[in-house]
Amino acid sequence: xxxxLCGAWSLxxxxxxxxxxxxxxxxxxxxxxxxxxxxxxxxLGPLWLVGRAEKITRNEGxxxxxxxxxxxxxxLSAAIKRLNxxxxxxxxxxxxxxxVYADPAAGLLLLTRDIGGGERLYYARLPDILLxxxxxxxxxxxxxxxxxxxxxxxxxxxxxxxxLSPGRTLFSGxxxxxPGQRLILDNGKQDCRYHEMAAPEENSKETAPERxxxxxxxxxxxxxxxxxxxxxxxxxxxxxxAIAALAxxxxxxxxxxxxxxxxxxxxxxxxxxxAAAVCRYLGIRDHQVVKLSLRxxxxxxxxxxxxxxxPGTMRGNPAVLLLARxxxxxxxxxxxSGAAMEVLLRIPAARYHYLDALAAAIPRLADVGCALExxxxxxxxxxxxxxxxxxxxNPDAPPPHLYFLILAVLRYNGFLRDMGAFYPPELSTxxxxxxxxxxxxxxxxxxxxxxxxxQLRYLCFTSHDFSRNIHRKVKFTREIGCVFTAPAYFRVxxxxxxxxxxxxxxxxxQFPKLLLQQAMRGILPEEALARSKIEDNMICPTHWLEESLxxxxxLVSKSAKHLDPYFLGEFKAVRSWLxxxxxxxxxxxxxFIELPLRTSPPSWxxxx
Numbered sequence: 001x002x003x004x005l006c007g008a009w010s011l012x013x014x015x016x017x018x019x020x021x022x023x024x025x026x027x028x029x030x031x032x033x034x035x036x037x038x039x040x041x042x043x044l045g046p047l048w049l050v051g052r053a054e055k056i057t058r059n060e061g062x063x064x065x066x067x068x069x070x071x072x073x074x075x076l077s078a079a080i081k082r083l084n085x086x087x088x089x090x091x092x093x094x095x096x097x098x099x100v101y102a103d104p105a106a107g108l109l110l111l112t113r114d115i116g117g118g119e120r121l122y123y124a125r126l127p128d129i130l131l132x133x134x135x136x137x138x139x140x141x142x143x144x145x146x147x148x149x150x151x152x153x154x155x156x157x158x159x160x161x162x163x164l165s166p167g168r169t170l171f172s173g174x175x176x177x178x179p180g181q182r183l184i185l186d187n188g189k190q191d192c193r194y195h196e197m198a199a200p201e202e203n204s205k206e207t208a209p210e211r212x213x214x215x216x217x218x219x220x221x222x223x224x225x226x227x228x229x230x231x232x233x234x235x236x237x238x239x240x241x242a243i244a245a246l247a248x249x250x251x252x253x254x255x256x257x258x259x260x261x262x263x264x265x266x267x268x269x270x271x272x273x274x275a276a277a278v279c280r281y282l283g284i285r286d287h288q289v290v291k292l293s294l295r296x297x298x299x300x301x302x303x304x305x306x307x308x309x310x311p312g313t314m315r316g317n318p319a320v321l322l323l324a325r326x327x328x329x330x331x332x333x334x335x336x337s338g339a340a341m342e343v344l345l346r347i348p349a350a351r352y353h354y355l356d357a358l359a360a361a362i363p364r365l366a367d368v369g370c371a372l373e374x375x376x377x378x379x380x381x382x383x384x385x386x387x388x389x390x391x392x393x394n395p396d397a398p399p400p401h402l403y404f405l406i407l408a409v410l411r412y413n414g415f416l417r418d419m420g421a422f423y424p425p426e427l428s429t430x431x432x433x434x435x436x437x438x439x440x441x442x443x444x445x446x447x448x449x450x451x452x453x454x455q456l457r458y459l460c461f462t463s464h465d466f467s468r469n470i471h472r473k474v475k476f477t478r479e480i481g482c483v484f485t486a487p488a489y490f491r492v493x494x495x496x497x498x499x500x501x502x503x504x505x506x507x508x509x510q511f512p513k514l515l516l517q518q519a520m521r522g523i524l525p526e527e528a529l530a531r532s533k534i535e536d537n538m539i540c541p542t543h544w545l546e547e548s549l550x551x552x553x554x555l556v557s558k559s560a561k562h563l564d565p566y567f568l569g570e571f572k573a574v575r576s577w578l579x580x581x582x583x584x585x586x587x588x589x590x591x592f593i594e595l596p597l598r599t600s601p602p603s604w605x606x607x608x
Contacts (some may be wrong), residue, residue: 008020018049051067063102110184161401164404264291338486378396
């Protein structure tokens with residue numbers, strides 16, 4: 001079941017039939033037919049729209065179409081009838097979805113994603129039309145959309161292992177709607193806005209843990225809907241165990257089925273016994289342990305990246321794809337997960353405390369560049385400095401994905417003379433050039449009056465897409481027939497996120513974990529409440545990733561001649577110092593640029 005939502009909108013208001021050729025229609029539509037879905041195509045005035053027949057509805061000349069998982073019980077026909085034509089951006093649904101609303105007579109088009117960003121939604125603005133799609137492939141099939149990488153974004157990804165510029169993709173001319181963002185075309189005028197979540201109701205009798213539990217309970221029940229059974233992706237940690245416990249409350253233990261993946265590696269501590277202990281405590285009898293080998297993991301990598309449409313899914317997501325496929329074969333169409341709770345509650349708190357401490361320490365350092373010398377060694381362990389400088393109140397080195405952004409902010413505020421000096425000599429020119437990209441010029445320049453702490457918080461949190469772990473999993477698992485769902489990212493749960501984040505940011509670093517522990521105390525065993533996650537258990541053994549990267553080396557070498565121009569002839573240095581990013585980019589380039597457009601996922605043989 002491939003992604004099946006795309007369309008086009010005439011920017012001038014002229015009939016779309018005069019702007020969109022039949023050959024382009026056929027090419028775009030062909031990317032969707034491959035899924036074998038029951039599709040509906042319609043044209044009316046400036047609109048051409050294609051989607052699944054059951055997910056397009058019409059009311060008085062207005063259209064509503066979605067792709068993705070909508071929590072059961074939400075009727076699209078009722079939703080469009082309730083919708084106020086004067087403010088259609090107020091529409092709210094629970095789930096992981098991309099949504100298109102069109103009122104051709106009023107000249108209004110709305111493109112939006114759910115607040116958690118579960119599904120993707122792209123657009124390309126051509127001279128006469130705006131193309132949009134929940135997948136890259138239909139856009140790339142259009143004759144006027146070149147399969148051309150964006151050199152700025154290629155470099156940005158190489159340095160950070162992720163894209164930091166909101167709305168941009170690795171493709172030149174293709175943009176992405178951000179989680180919770182709404183792109184509005186109103187008679188040719190374009191506007192962007194974000195979901196405004198209503199302020200949570202203040203209830204002096206309800207504590208923060210009680211509020212968290214209530215939100216998770218409502219979201220879990222919404223995800224289950226009228227199903228009589230539920231499948232849970234269970235690791236035995238507090239996040240997934242919480243969802244399992246709430247599902248047991250809703251359905252009874254005999255109707256809850258747990259699925260745990262276990263890496264077949266003798267050097268790794270298995271999570272299966274911990275998950276089994278939670279099942280015994282909750283009374284769950286059906287617990288399936290799916291053992292994954294290195295070969296299973298490697299063979300799933302090309303399909304995972306092809307379906308998720310981005311390069312950064314090599315480590316943990318192949319295991320999720322294999323687990324979802326196993327659950328599908330057992331007859332389940334969705335797999336509930338505790339994913340994203342650590343993002344909503346734990347990671348922001350830890351980052352806030354780190355950034356606040358950094359903002360307080362930097363102005364007190366006599367020589368910031370000298371004091372932060374050790375950051376270089378932390379980021380690039382193989383870099384031999386002439387003389388390691390002593391610590392001068394040196395703050396801890398930032399996490400890798402924040403390193404570049406923090407340096408850019410310090411450079412902008414005059415604390416550093418040369419950001420390139422914080423990279424090995426072979427990368428310094430590329431680092432300086434990437435600092436001057438559109439993202440940094442535009443975003444940092446708008447914060448001149450802000451304090452250093454506010455600048456750091458804003459850039460680091462808006463640039464690090466906290467929905468990344470969700471949209472990487474939702475799309476490809478839905479396409480294989482068992483959608484990965486994260487109730488913590490449903491609207492009914494996230495409506496309290498601002499309230500909970502405030503408590504999180506004001507409290508000690510461990511408070512977010514304590515908050516969830518208090519919310520689930522009494523319905524989970526103490527060992528699940530207190531358990532700390534082991535990274536290799538969460539994703540895959542580190543040496544598996546290293547082995548996968550070695551397997552990619554021939555592809556990196558083959559694609560080097562294509563990638564070298566984007567790095568000013570310095571791709572060899574990128575391969576040396578930023579090897580994981582270089583390997584992922586090479587695989588992405590092979591899949592999305594070099595090979596012909598495909599209608600089915602590739603294998604390793606296809607990539608050679």
